[in-house]
Amino acid sequence: MRVDLLTREYPPEVYGGAGVHAAELTRALRRHADVRVRCFGQDRSEPGTSAYDTPHDLEDANAALRFLGAGLRIAADCAGSDLVHSHTWYTNMAGDLAARLHGIPHVMTMHSLEPLRPWKAEQLGGGYALSSWMERTPALSADALIAVSAAMRADILTAYPEVSPDRIHVIHNGIDTDVYRPDHGTQALEELGIDPDRPIVLFVGRVTRQKGLPHLLRAAFQLRPHAQLVLCCGQPDTPEIAAEVAGLVDGLGKVRQGVHRIDAMVEPALLRQLLTHATAFVCPSMYEPMGIVNLEAMACGTAVVATAVGGIPEVVEHGRTGLLVPYEQRPDGTGEPADPEQLALELAMAVNLLLDDPDLAEKYGLAGRERAVQDFSWDLAARRTLEVYRGRSAAV
Structure with a gap:
């Protein structure tokens, strides 16, 4: 055929x-x-x-x-x-x-x-x-x-x-769980100036309205101060969202240390190390029919914090492989939150829960790896x- x-x-x-x-x-x-x-x-x-x-x-x-x-x-x-x-x-x-x-x-x-x-x-x-x-x-x-x-x-x-x-x-x-697997090496992190001994909150995605990065950046102002924020950003869709994200990153860098922005598609070898060392992978999408990136995180043994939109709840099990954050959407079809400040607060609370309880984050990560191998x-x-x-x- x-x-x-x-x-x-x-x-x-x-x-x-x-x-x-x-x-x-x-x-x-x-x-x-x-x-x-x-x-x-x-x-x-x-x-x-x-x-x-x-x-x-x-x-x-x-x-x-x-x-x-x-x-x-x-x-x-x-x-x-x-x-x-x-x-x-x-x-x-x-x-x-x-x-x-x-x-x-x-x-x-x-x-x-x-x-x-x-x-x-x-x-x-x-x-x-x-x-x-x-x-x-x-x-x-x-x-x-x-x-x-x-x-x-x-x-x-x-x-x-x-x-x-x-x-x-x-x-x-x-998900290819042979490619995406736990990798405890630190060379890639050190080359990027990321401290492997400090907690990492990780985002990987395009700079587009769909992926919701501005909402994570607003939440990041409320994250525990000892955590690093690592942003692996694809090319922005428009100059407008590029400027919005740049402004938020600049403002964040003025009030907390350990904000790292990587403006490139990340090779799997580097991504494995970033995911493996992350305490939480955050997917703040406004629209996500499935979300392979969440499977990549789970396959690397990483707890996921994600908005409860689209097909994400079919991948991330709340209270088993991570935490889901529901929110009320505006009635205009954009998926944007009716209350952006509340969404930022809820994202920050979920991430902080994992930062405060590394054992729970590890438990979610192990369950995520098991689910990725068995079910996908x-x-x-x-x-x-x-x-x-x-x-x-x-x-x-």
Whole structure:
């Protein structure tokens, strides 16, 4: 069975959970099927992988239009495939066009939903309307939809009520627990000026409204003074949120020591050490359909403090592998808290509980590692994905 898997992100150009998902799922699927990856960006050396640049004559066009242009070439190159599997709005339309053009099934994995990310209008301008169309149109016609959590499945049915529930399959993300494992080395920490003997509160994520970093930074003013705050930040979505985060970090640095900001995607070897030495990993997301980063923390034996949004409660067990912080959202669909000060206080209280009780943090971390190993694996995700394929294609 030949499957053409379409994704914007693919190693080495990965900046978020969807890229990790595409890479790990491909690796697991290739044990069972002929998987051809079609991604965006620079040429890849990996066999069976083709990369596509956006069209040169659209260089000055809106980003969403550029991705649509590249998707036309991807759709043409899917000739000969038995099934096409697209990930995120960047390639969903390419999958839709390929299915129609070549008469093959189209499976979509929904990692997030454009209607639930209205802050992207700040980032894409009119391109947000286009990206929403590039997701909605394929979602209504795809042969099957894969939701990365039960919460995502519920969101799909709310956002796209025309979709038949029996076309939506829940398959959780996995985690490679051989790559993400406890690593008690300290070399990477010392190179970054992080004291391995002081407690660490860790954040890893993009600087975007979705990830909620400003709320953690406001909470950090109330954290125990002996704790270090380590921020591994991806590229900001917009100048506005970049300025907001920079201002909060600067203000925080004036009132407490041990604030470290790393502006780069962190390699797994470094991330393992950071996670292993962290007393708490904090995920303050406003919108998180699944959250692979929480699984990475748990696999490294780290307690997690997270907002109780989206699929996070399906990963982080409150009172067993970490602490969940519920909050009331504003009624505008942004996911932002109705009371930001209260959310900051609740985050600080949860983190301080672990800082004050290292034994409890260790207990949560051990349980998190056990849960990651037992309940989440890419092999399981691949087997369930193949079941979806077989239900939609005559080629096995």
